[in-house]
Amino acid sequence: MSSAAAVTVAGVWKFYGDYPALRNVSLDAEPGACLAMIGRNGAGKTTLLRTIAGFSRPGKGEIKIFGAGPRDAETRRSMGFIGHGISVYDELSAFENLVLYGKLYQLPDPKKSAMQWLERTGLERVKDGLVREFSRGMRQRLAVARAFLHEPRVLLLDEPFTALDDRAIAVLQTVLREALAGGKTIVMSTHQLREALELATHVALLNRGQVAFHGPCTPEMVADPGWVYARYGEG
Amino acid sequence: MRFLRLTGVVMMKDLRAELRTKEAVNASLSFALVVLVLFSFAFDPDDETMKSISGGLLWIVFAFAGTLLINRSFARELPNDCLDALISAPIPAAALLLGKALANFVLVLAVELVALPLFGIFYNVHWTAQFPQLMLVILLATWGMTITGTIFSALTVNIRLREVMLPILNFPILIPALLGAMQLTSSLVAGQPITDANSSWLKMLIGFDIMYTAVSLFLVELVLVQ
Numbered sequence: 001m002s003s004a005a006a007v008t009v010a011g012v013w014k015f016y017g018d019y020p021a022l023r024n025v026s027l028d029a030e031p032g033a034c035l036a037m038i039g040r041n042g043a044g045k046t047t048l049l050r051t052i053a054g055f056s057r058p059g060k061g062e063i064k065i066f067g068a069g070p071r072d073a074e075t076r077r078s079m080g081f082i083g084h085g086i087s088v089y090d091e092l093s094a095f096e097n098l099v100l101y102g103k104l105y106q107l108p109d110p111k112k113s114a115m116q117w118l119e120r121t122g123l124e125r126v127k128d129g130l131v132r133e134f135s136r137g138m139r140q141r142l143a144v145a146r147a148f149l150h151e152p153r154v155l156l157l158d159e160p161f162t163a164l165d166d167r168a169i170a171v172l173q174t175v176l177r178e179a180l181a182g183g184k185t186i187v188m189s190t191h192q193l194r195e196a197l198e199l200a201t202h203v204a205l206l207n208r209g210q211v212a213f214h215g216p217c218t219p220e221m222v223a224d225p226g227w228v229y230a231r232y233g234e235g
Numbered sequence: 236m237r238f239l240r241l242t243g244v245v246m247m248k249d250l251r252a253e254l255r256t257k258e259a260v261n262a263s264l265s266f267a268l269v270v271l272v273l274f275s276f277a278f279d280p281d282d283e284t285m286k287s288i289s290g291g292l293l294w295i296v297f298a299f300a301g302t303l304l305i306n307r308s309f310a311r312e313l314p315n316d317c318l319d320a321l322i323s324a325p326i327p328a329a330a331l332l333l334g335k336a337l338a339n340f341v342l343v344l345a346v347e348l349v350a351l352p353l354f355g356i357f358y359n360v361h362w363t364a365q366f367p368q369l370m371l372v373i374l375l376a377t378w379g380m381t382i383t384g385t386i387f388s389a390l391t392v393n394i395r396l397r398e399v400m401l402p403i404l405n406f407p408i409l410i411p412a413l414l415g416a417m418q419l420t421s422s423l424v425a426g427q428p429i430t431d432a433n434s435s436w437l438k439m440l441i442g443f444d445i446m447y448t449a450v451s452l453f454l455v456e457l458v459l460v461q
Contacts, residue, residue, distance in 0.1 A: 090315065
């Protein structure tokens with residue numbers, strides 16, 4: 001286990017009943033790295049990401065974010081998560097949603113932070129509109145604003161490019177590139193290899209709950225996103 | 236101070252979200268009114284037996300109507316995976332539970348206060364006879380109902396049959412509080428104040444609230460993080 005790592009997963013097992021969804025998974029991500037976790041459906045990517053995020057406890061093994069447990073309050077303050085849902089409330093306006101999360105993350109000026117991110121994601125004109133009236137693309141951009149609002153040091157992204165429209169993909173890629181340039185750490189699970197490998201510095205291939213490959217992202221992988229599957233996966 | 240501020244943020248969020256749609260409040264209020272009206276057909280309001288069971292009847296209505304509201308508490312977080320965002324936010328799980336329980340308490344209390352005068356009219360009961368003491372009993376029993384209901388709402392949020400599971404789990408736990416509330420309410424609406432003879436029910440209500448609030452706040456982190 002590297003003490004300098006931003007995210008460390010050491011010997012993690014996760015069971016659903018008797019079924020081991022994760023089997024002795026060990027990997028880490030250095031500060032400023034972007035780790036793309038790839039694998040077939042059911043390989044354990046989402047389970048691993050949710051366990052790293054602290055939504056569920058590992059059956060065995062240990063997870064550390066900058067040396068602290070995922071449920072530690074400071075760790076949670078430094079973590080941003082985008083899951084399968086947009087994690088904003090349909091009954092509240094875009095501005096109210098971001099101010100709510102700003103208050104929950106105890107930002108010094110939640111309203112100012114909310115306005116800044118509404119502007120960055122191009123939603124400032126509809127800030128008082130209820131989320132239930134938003135188009136799918138607008139909701140996705142709001143989800144990005146929600147996840148980045150508190151300037152997290154570690155970003156955990158579960159299938160971040162899935163079902164995004166072009167504008168939302170552009171917004172997400174821009175903020176992810178800025179985050180990486182700013183030394184933030186990104187761990188993402190994805191099926192969209194081309195978009196992910198453009199950003200990734202490291203790749204982890206999961207196969208039936210085990211790490212089949214974990215290493216730097218190479219030019220071969222970027223040139224042919226299927227290469228890592230062919231070389232280390234089930235083909 | 237930080238804990239209370241975060242509790243307030245969660246409470247206001249839940250109240251605002253509910254008051255925008257009024258889905259759960261309308262369902263709960265409609266249910267309470269319909270049951271009160273239907274029971275009024277079944278019982279003779281002038282019958283003495285009616286007076287003795289009025290407290291029980293009222294609390295059965297409050298318990299089921301309250302369950303409809305409390306069921307939505309954590310279920311409201313499901314549609315857009317908002318629960319993930321709440322769990323990953325740096326707020327104590329106890330503040331999250333307390334905020335939600337307080338929002339439920341306000342909403343359930345509002346439904347009860349609308350239903351109470353109608354109960355007086357339909358059942359010919361003088362509910363104002365010992366109003367301050369009746370309010371104390373309602374406040375204590377409603378808090379007991381909402382704190383246990385909210386923790387069970389968190390526990391059953393990912394279960395498909397949560398609407399059924401919540402009352403099945405919550406009502407057996409609530410028996411002591413409901414029993415106390417029923418006994419005291421029957422006496423109070425009959426015009427008899429709380430005396431030494433029945434103050435033990437009041438003490439039990441207070442004890443129930445303290446014990447289950449402490450247990451719920453202690454357990455909620457375990458409940459939310461599987």
